[in-house]
Amino acid sequence: MNDHYLKKLDRVTAILTQLQSKPLVRAQDLAEKFEVSIRTIYRDVKTLENAGIPIVGEAGSGYSLMDGYKLPPVMFTKEEVLSFITAEKLMQKFSHQSLGSHYQTAMEKVRSVLKYSDKDLIQNIEKQIDVFNYHAVSTNSIKNVIPVILESIAEKTQLTIEYKTVHSEVSNRTIEAVGIFFEFNYWYIMAFCTLRKDFRQFRVDRILQISKTQTPFSQEYGPINDYRRNSNGEKTKVRLLVEKKVMGHIVNSKKYYGFIGETETARGVEMTFETEWIEEGFPRWLITFADYAEILEPDSLKIKLKNLITNLSKNL
Template sequence: MNRIDRLNAILIHLQGKKRVTAQQIADRFDISLRSVYRDIKALDEAGVPVIGEAGIGYSIMEGYRLPPVMFTSEEAQSILLAGKFAEKFTSPTVKKQFESALFKIKAVLRATDKENIEKLEETVLVMGPVSGRYEGENKYLSDLQRAIIDKKSIRIDYQKLYADKSDRIVEPIGLCYYAGAWHCIAWCTLRNDYRDFKISRIQSLEITDISFETDRHPSIKEYIERMRTEETLREIVIRIKKEMMPFIHQHKYYYGFVSEELLGDYVRITFLNGFPDTFCRWILMFTDKVIIESPQSIKNTVQALCKTLHQHYSAS
């Protein structure tokens, strides 16, 4: 960050709090205390009414207001992602307030940035709650947003679970948050089909100069709906004894946890899962403590696994 940007950021920081110490400013911007004192002096000389109280900190004189803040495209995109979570997991009142704040933010954006935000809104989908577990870094989330907006193919080095890394060139069509992690849905030129890439497993990413047309791809919502229709992604509903919940608290996110509700001695849990065999093997560990509500195909798979298990141990 250059000094002009830092001075502006310090001013915003001061106006956002009642009082800020020099050490807090130094920690916030990773600068020395000497640099803080120089920056405060520069703001004062520029006519900003900074009040400094020895041993207490700095504040801005009551009544002073900054001109409208200009957001960068990246900052606006980050706020949009936060808004997607607010829309899904907050109360109607908070949702309405956030929408109002986002509208004001859009009002101060440049025309091109407004257009980019509108494009991005259609390509981001949040489908499940935020998990408390660590899913690895999502350091390429911002790059993926840029590639989607600019309609550029990306080259990724992707690490599949328990498999070798593979080099892919893909056309990203959208970002989706489900099963406790961010995923990039993209057309894979290697597989000649759409693929779901967990962003935390992307080892490296490069935005290429290769453009692609979005018209030939479905929207992120259309893709997810297609997966549900084809049962590539299916909704699974189970009831599990309440005393079992501590044993599945974190594991449920790996299997596409969507929601849960308390029903007496049971908890009804809804999942969105694309690997039914793996899911069935997981819930078998809870034996008679779990009831499968739907779909019938999951019940059939569990019954078949139980029969195989019985034959296996009978033979032993």
């Protein structure tokens, strides 16, 4: 079998996997994914139909498998099996506790369809992989909080939450969740707050109560990253004078804290930020190189940093 037919076989098999995993698959998306022409995708779909796979749909509208059609268990490659092991280790360290048991159940199902040789591979290699997390894991008073949030997003219904702010103030909100994300060792919800009539971020571990409502979303939302980039949360301008010798250590992390520009001077590098994390995230990041940096503005950041250092010193 020549290389052309091997590539075609791999692609047709991958298309079948796409059809199994999604309710509707467009030919244009498949063509972009596999870097072939749309006409090639049409021919591949025809190949599947000739093999007896009941595909519903047509060119231009999208394809799906006939409802109720069952395929044999998927067979995984050795590389895919190894990626599952690595992903499982990451999930054990960084997944939210409300997702942990569900992920473990899902992995048990994946393991059940593996070949015996792949099961042996997992047994031999899984103890040789570990992920070290040096941050304390946040705890929650609510069981299954993230699944509830994700269900509301999928069903497009509002949530009511009882939320405690960083200043320990408790309020009740009705929100329309856009998505969730993990940052600075915490899980957050990006949502439209009906009280503030604006988009807000809520830290999941500060949610005291949560419940789904029967009220549908009042508007449609796009991908979560669109709202994170265009967030209307309050931003504080920060200017730092940083010694050149430590710039290499913060070059990758600075973008997460609102970095907008820098200027090299005789005394060091003057860095400018617009950050929404002035209360917590920014001071805690700054403390990692504070002995090589001077705060030019705002003065309030100097006070926050001094208080943080004072609190830390009490635990030494």
